[in-house]
Amino acid sequence: MAIRRALISVSDKTGIVEFSRELANQGVQIISTGGTFSLLQKEGVPVIGISDVTGFPEILDGRVKTLHPAVHSGLLAVRDDEEHQKAMKELGLDYIDLVIVNLYPFKETIAKPNVSYEDAIENIDIGGPTMLRSAAKNHAFVTVVVDAGDYGPILEEVKAQGDTTLETRKRLAAKVFRHTAAYDSLISNYLSKQMGEPLPETYTVTYEKVQDLRYGENPHQKAAFYSKPLAASGNVTTAEQLHGKELSYNNISDANAALAILKEFDEPAVVAVKHMNPCGVGIGTTIHEAYEKAYAADPTSIFGGIVAANRMLGADTAELLGGIFLEIIIAPDFTPEALDILTKKKNIRLLKLGEHSAAGERKPEWLVTSVDGGMLVQESDVHSLAEADLQFVTDRKPTAEELKQLLFGWKVVKHVKSNAILLAKDDMTVGVGAGQMNRVGAARIAIEQAGGKAAGAALASDAFFPMGDTVELAAKAGITAIIQPGGSIKDEESIAAANANNIAMVFTGVRHFKH
Numbered sequence: 374m375a376i377r378r379a380l381i382s383v384s385d386k387t388g389i390v391e392f393s394r395e396l397a398n399q400g401v402q403i404i405s406t407g408g409t410f411s412l413l414q415k416e417g418v419p420v421i422g423i424s425d426v427t428g429f430p431e432i433l434d435g436r437v438k439t440l441h442p443a444v445h446s447g448l449l450a451v452r453d454d455e456e457h458q459k460a461m462k463e464l465g466l467d468y469i470d471l472v473i474v475n476l477y478p479f480k481e482t483i484a485k486p487n488v489s490y491e492d493a494i495e496n497i498d499i500g501g502p503t504m505l506r507s508a509a510k511n512h513a514f515v516t517v518v519v520d521a522g523d524y525g526p527i528l529e530e531v532k533a534q535g536d537t538t539l540e541t542r543k544r545l546a547a548k549v550f551r552h553t554a555a556y557d558s559l560i561s562n563y564l565s566k567q568m569g570e571p572l573p574e575t576y577t578v579t580y581e582k583v584q585d586l587r588y589g590e591n592p593h594q595k596a597a598f599y600s601k602p603l604a605a606s607g608n609v610t611t612a613e614q615l616h617g618k619e620l621s622y623n624n625i626s627d628a629n630a631a632l633a634i635l636k637e638f639d640e641p642a643v644v645a646v647k648h649m650n651p652c653g654v655g656i657g658t659t660i661h662e663a664y665e666k667a668y669a670a671d672p673t674s675i676f677g678g679i680v681a682a683n684r685m686l687g688a689d690t691a692e693l694l695g696g697i698f699l700e701i702i703i704a705p706d707f708t709p710e711a712l713d714i715l716t717k718k719k720n721i722r723l724l725k726l727g728e729h730s731a732a733g734e735r736k737p738e739w740l741v742t743s744v745d746g747g748m749l750v751q752e753s754d755v756h757s758l759a760e761a762d763l764q765f766v767t768d769r770k771p772t773a774e775e776l777k778q779l780l781f782g783w784k785v786v787k788h789v790k791s792n793a794i795l796l797a798k799d800d801m802t803v804g805v806g807a808g809q810m811n812r813v814g815a816a817r818i819a820i821e822q823a824g825g826k827a828a829g830a831a832l833a834s835d836a837f838f839p840m841g842d843t844v845e846l847a848a849k850a851g852i853t854a855i856i857q858p859g860g861s862i863k864d865e866e867s868i869a870a871a872n873a874n875n876i877a878m879v880f881t882g883v884r885h886f887k888h
């Protein structure tokens with residue numbers, strides 16, 4: 374069956390004049406709505422107004438223009454069904470074989486900084502999705518185009534054989550239902566958010582593909598990278614890659630982990646990450662100093678890692694970074710001199726992060742974790758601890774310097790896989806015990822890694838000590854201050870061990886498990 378009649382109704386009119394003209398040249402009759410009609414007519418494309426088809430004016434500020442049986446019968450009639458044929462004939466209706474629609478820009482509207490609720494609502498397209506869905510349901514006979522990227526290939530098929538293939542129509546129909554589902558999901562999330570209903574009974578979210586990935590965590594696993602439609606800047610999804618090979622699955626998840634730690638700090642900070650855990654974090658008065666500390670924290674593990682900085686990277690730091698093998702360097706931006714130095718390295722990837730919100734102003738995001746047959750959803754852990762929240766539970770209170778190191782360590786240990794113990798000294802991490810099945814085991818690893826630097830260090834624990842053994846171990850290593858949530862039935866054992874060893878211990882009252 375040849376395509377004889379097309380209905381065109383598009384908000385984004387890019388490329389529509391050329392496409393319509395070519396269709397008209399192929400003998401396709403074109404019907405169109407208000408703005409699209411005016412444009413095509415102005416450009417000399419033969420076109421019929423929708424009201425001439427429906428016998429009804431476009432009314433209510435465009436809220437009703439294609440919502441009419443003359444349109445939907447033309448789209449939904451089963452061409453080889455005699456009853457349908459009879460009904461169409463009796464009512465003087467005609468078939469519509471091709472629909473080209475793109476929708477009111479709801480996403481772009483809600484992305485505007487001060488969008489009003491009324492404006493958002495007015496940008497919910499009703500007639501467009503209705504036509505798309507009718508046409509997509511009847512893809513056995515009707516071709517439906519929602520993406521300007523399909524104009525060229527469709528035209529080729531029409532030129533070659535007067536119609537599209539069933540395979541093409543099926544592919545386009547699937548695309549339409551993905552499109553309308555994503556569109557509706559954005560609307561429902563917007564409305565739920567306005568109503569403060571974050572976790573409704575069905576969880577409908579939409580993600581847009583950033584890129585296919587070569588493979589997943591391992592080469593035998595398929596993978597792709599998706600972003601939220603309106604992801605804020607300062608994320609791995611929105612970062613701009615300035616140099617280097619394509620990001621891998623592990624690069625992306627490690628970069629994300631590095632950024633979560635980086636966002637804890639407003640002062641110059643550098644974070645080095647390996648396999649989702651921090652191997653070195655440093656803060657300083659300059660980003661160069663912060664990098665020297667992050668490097669000195671663990672010069673072995675940083676090799677092949679990811680380094681993220683929260684200030685523009687200049688030539689002096691770039692020289693140092695270029696001297697070791699790193700997978701990725703992330704910074705808000707790079708000076709031209711730093712770029713000159715680092716782009717000489719073929720194997721390094723450079724990501725320009727852009728701006729992100731200050732540490733205290735972060736809002737929780739919904740974090741989704743898959744489980745077989747379902748998923749878990751929780752808020753991201755953006756809790757920030759105020760000094761006033763601390764309980765001083767030992768005879769000795771921490772000195773100002775100890776307190777500084779405790780708070781620094783607390784910000785980082787939160788991002789270490791549980792059970793996590795972290796040692797901090799001189800504004801840098803000196804020992805990280807990650808992902809152990811018992812807490813004292815994590816402490817042993819952190820202390821061993823710190824070596825001589827454990828003496829005088831501050832220890833941070835992501836969850837409470839179930840007994841006094843970790844404090845005893847810390848005391849033997851010369852650790853002088855501890856920060857931990859508290860709340861164990863054996864807190865007194867830990868407090869007594871700290872007092873016996875002149876350790877200053879503080880409780881946060883907050884736990885930071887990370888699995």
Ligand SMILES: NC(=O)c1ncn([C@@H]2O[C@H](COP(=O)(O)O)[C@@H](O)[C@H]2O)c1NC=O
Pocket residue numbers: 382383384385405406407408409410435436437438439440474475476477497498499500501502
């Ligand atoms: N109300 C309707 O009957 C209706 N029919 C088509 N539209 C939309 O109107 C837009 C095109 O309008 P125009 O051709 O007037 O610029 C398209 O995005 C299309 O999806 C409609 N508008 C919204 O629902």
